[in-house]
Amino acid sequence: MTESKEQDKLLKRINELAHKNKNEGLTEEETKERARLRKQYLKNFREAMRSNIEMMRIYDDNGKEVTPEKVREVQRKKGLRDD
Template sequence: MDDKKVARINELYHKSKAEGLTPEELKEQQILRKEYIDSFKRNLRGQLNNISIKEKDGSITNLGEKFGNKKGN
């Protein structure tokens, strides 16, 4: 998500606290928030899928390969 969209989310938030939003602005705020949350989840999943741990026996387990492709996460 680009900085302009994040700035718009913040702008709509501050306007909602100060004077309220029009129905069109409420819809825009909901869409932008959903897009932000989806982007956050994708980035977090990408980071989690790149975690590897070193086992006691010296082998390395890639947790993304082991758990990352399961449904329902």
């Protein structure tokens, strides 16, 4: 399953539980499931965001690269940079 489809599936179930909670309340098992799903959703989101940031290069208006050194170091460690 692709990352986006997994996130969509998690979010759909989280929303189902949220609506049920609002309308009729959740069982203890559903409350635990909701907490587990939220935790997994946030973990996946953070991993994807970190990957996006680590892959990006930033340039100023003159075309000079201004990617922060910390990001450049991570890119070098992952073999994404030659400099």
